[in-house]
Amino acid sequence: MSVSRFWRKIPQRYNLIGTQCVTCGQYFYPPRSLCPECRREGKIVDHRFTGEGTVVTYTVIRSASDQFENTTPYVLAIVELDEGPRLTTQIACSPEEAEIGMRVKSVFRRIAADGESGTIHYGTKFVPVGR
Amino acid sequence: MRDVAVIGIGCTEFGERWGTSFRDLFVTAGTLALEDAGVSGEDIDALYVGNMSAGRFVEQEHIGALIADYAGLATNHIPSTRVEAACASGGLAFRQAVISVASGMEDVVVAAGVEKMTDVGTGASVDMLAGAADREWEGFAGATFPGLYAMIANDYMHRYPLTREQLAMVAVKNHENGSKNPIAQFRNRITVDTVLSSSMVADPLRLFDCSPITDGAAAAVVVPVERAREFTDSPVRVLASAQASDTIALHDRRDISTLDATVAAGKRALTQAGLTHRDIGMLEVHDCFTIAEICAIEDLGFCGKGEAGMLTAEGATALDSDLPVNPSGGLKACGHPVGATGVKQICEIVSQLRGDAVGRQVDAEIGMTHNVGGTGATVVVHILGV
Numbered sequence: 001m002s003v004s005r006f007w008r009k010i011p012q013r014y015n016l017i018g019t020q021c022v023t024c025g026q027y028f029y030p031p032r033s034l035c036p037e038c039r040r041e042g043k044i045v046d047h048r049f050t051g052e053g054t055v056v057t058y059t060v061i062r063s064a065s066d067q068f069e070n071t072t073p074y075v076l077a078i079v080e081l082d083e084g085p086r087l088t089t090q091i092a093c094s095p096e097e098a099e100i101g102m103r104v105k106s107v108f109r110r111i112a113a114d115g116e117s118g119t120i121h122y123g124t125k126f127v128p129v130g131r
Numbered sequence: 132m133r134d135v136a137v138i139g140i141g142c143t144e145f146g147e148r149w150g151t152s153f154r155d156l157f158v159t160a161g162t163l164a165l166e167d168a169g170v171s172g173e174d175i176d177a178l179y180v181g182n183m184s185a186g187r188f189v190e191q192e193h194i195g196a197l198i199a200d201y202a203g204l205a206t207n208h209i210p211s212t213r214v215e216a217a218c219a220s221g222g223l224a225f226r227q228a229v230i231s232v233a234s235g236m237e238d239v240v241v242a243a244g245v246e247k248m249t250d251v252g253t254g255a256s257v258d259m260l261a262g263a264a265d266r267e268w269e270g271f272a273g274a275t276f277p278g279l280y281a282m283i284a285n286d287y288m289h290r291y292p293l294t295r296e297q298l299a300m301v302a303v304k305n306h307e308n309g310s311k312n313p314i315a316q317f318r319n320r321i322t323v324d325t326v327l328s329s330s331m332v333a334d335p336l337r338l339f340d341c342s343p344i345t346d347g348a349a350a351a352v353v354v355p356v357e358r359a360r361e362f363t364d365s366p367v368r369v370l371a372s373a374q375a376s377d378t379i380a381l382h383d384r385r386d387i388s389t390l391d392a393t394v395a396a397g398k399r400a401l402t403q404a405g406l407t408h409r410d411i412g413m414l415e416v417h418d419c420f421t422i423a424e425i426c427a428i429e430d431l432g433f434c435g436k437g438e439a440g441m442l443t444a445e446g447a448t449a450l451d452s453d454l455p456v457n458p459s460g461g462l463k464a465c466g467h468p469v470g471a472t473g474v475k476q477i478c479e480i481v482s483q484l485r486g487d488a489v490g491r492q493v494d495a496e497i498g499m500t501h502n503v504g505g506t507g508a509t510v511v512v513h514i515l516g517v
Contacts, residue, residue, distance in 0.1 A: 001271065009267070030268040030380075057289070057387055059281035060334040061273060065258035068273045076278050076333075078382045086382040088269045095334070100289050111271065123271070 003119050013123040016106050020047040029085040051106030053081040060095040067112045090125045103129040132233045134356040136366035139168020140478040145347035145466030146316040153189045153247040154201045156348040161202050164350035169362045176237035178211040181224030181244035182470035187259045189247050217263030221473025222502030222511030228353050229372045244474035245348035256344050263505040265380040279381050279506045281333035284422040286387040291437030297444045299326035301421040302339050309460025311491035316466030340421040345466035349474035367481045371514040373399035381506045390507035393430035400512040412495025415476035417503035418461040455493045473502035484517045
C-alpha cells in the first residue's frame with residue numbers, strides 16, 4: 001500500500017474512527033461517506049467506536065501473502081462491534097484460544113510493513129477481553 | 132431482444148504453462164473456437180475479453196486491443212473490450228457478448244477469457260488475488276482469499292451439520308471428473324485422506340480444498356439464433372443470462388454463509404428462462420474452494436441450507452447422478468485461470484449438450500453455469516440448452 005494511501009486513513013486505522021449516519025442512526029466501520037439506506041438524504045459524521053465486540057467467525061492463516069508471511073500463523077476474524085458494524089481484523093491470541101462468540105476489545109498494533117525499508121503499517125487488532 | 136446461440140467453443144489446456152505466454156494462450160483458445168464455429172476473422176463483429184489482472188500478473192494493460200491485434204483482427208478495426216469482475220470476469224465477458232447480440236447491435240461476437248498467473252511467485256499471486264476482495268479493509272488486515280473462504284466455512288460449520296469429510300468429498304468428486312477431462316490441470320484421482328492429510332492453508336481449509344493457480348484461456352462464439360444454422364448443425368441456445376452484485380467485503384454481508392448475489396442471479400436466470408430447478412440437468416459452479424461448491428448448490432436453490440454436504444457425500448452430485456455438479460472437474464481439478472474460468476464453464480456445458488464430452492458425458496438437455504467474483508460481490512449465472 002502506497003504511503004499516501006495508508007496516511008489518508010491513519011486516524012481511522014489507529015483509533016477505530018468510523019462514521020455514523022445521523023439521519024437513520026446506522027454506524028459504519030470501515031467508514032462510509034454515503035449511507036446505503038438514506039443515500040443523499042443521509043448526514044454522515046465521524047464516530048469513535050468503543051472497541052468492544054464479538055467474534056462472528058475466524059480462521060488461522062497458515063499461508064499468507066509476502067507482506068504477512070513472517071507473521072504466520074495468525075488469527076483472522078470478522079468482529080461485530082457492539083455498535084453494530086462488522087470488520088475484518090486480526091485477533092492477537094494463539095490459534096487455540098480463538099473461538100466464535102468470543103468477546104474481544106481493540107488494541108493498537110503493528111500490522112505489516114512494506115518491505116525492509118518501506119512504511120510500517122500500524123492499526124487496530126483485537127485481543128480477548130480480560131487479558 | 133433476439134435469442135442468442137453459441138456456435139463454437141475453444142479451450143487451451145489448463146495448467147502451469149511455463150512455455151506459453153499470455154498471448155499464446157488466447158490465440159490458441161480463439162483459433163479453436165473460430166474453427167469449431169466455422170467462422171472466419173472477417174465474420175467477427177466484436178470481441179469481449181474477461182481478464183482479472185494482466186496488469187499485475189504480466190504487467191500488460193490494454194488487453195482488448197492486444198487480443199484483437201494478435202488474433203489477426205487489428206486491420207479489421209473491430210471493437211474489442213476488456214471486462215473485469217475478478218474471478219467472474221469470464222462469465223461477465225460472455226454476458227456482454229450475449230447482450231450485444233441480443234440487442235441487435237452486433238451479430239457474430241467472440242467472448243474470451245484469459246489469465247496467465249504463473250509468471251509471478253505464489254506469494255505475489257496470493258496478494259494479487261486478495262485484490263478481488265476489499266484491499267483497504269480486508270487485505271490490509273492480512274486477509275487472504277483462502278482465509279476469507281475459510282471464515283465462510285467456519286461460520287457455516289458452526290451453524291449447519293457439515294462434516295470435514297463431507298467437505299473433502301467435493302474435492303474427491305471434482306478430481307474424479309477432472310481425471311476424465313483432457314484439458315484439466317489435475318487428472319489424478321484423490322481420496323478423502325489426500326485432502327485431510329494435505330497442509331493447512333487457513334483453518335479449516337487445506338491445500339486440497341483450494342483451486343490451484345493456473346494459466347489458461349477459453350473462448351466462445353455467439354450469434355443470433357436465427358443465423359446459427361448458417362454456421363453449425365449443433366447450436367446451443369442461451370436460455371438466460373443473469374448477473375448480481377453484493378458488498379465487496381465479506382464482513383458487510385447480510386449472512387456470512389449465504390452468497391446473496393448467487394441467490395439473486397440464480398432466481399433471475401430461472402425466471403428469465405421460464406424454468407424450474409427440476410429442468411436443470413447439470414451445473415458448472417464456482418468451486419474456488421470446497422465450501423464454495425456447497426454454498427453454490429444451496430444458494431442456487433437446488434437444496435436447502437445445510438444439505439449440500441450430505442448430498443455430495445451420498446453421490447447426488449457425481450457424474451452419474453441426476454444433477455452432476457462440475458463435470459469438467461470444476462475450478463478444483465480443471466484449474467482456475469481466474470479470467471478464463473467463466474468462459475470455460477460455458478465451453479463445458481456446450482460440449483456436454485452437444486454430446487462431445489467423451490469419457491465424462493452427462494445425459495442432460497439443459498445446464499447452468501455459476502461464476503463468482505471475489506467472495507460473492509459479483510455473480511454471473513447462465514442457462515444453456517439445446
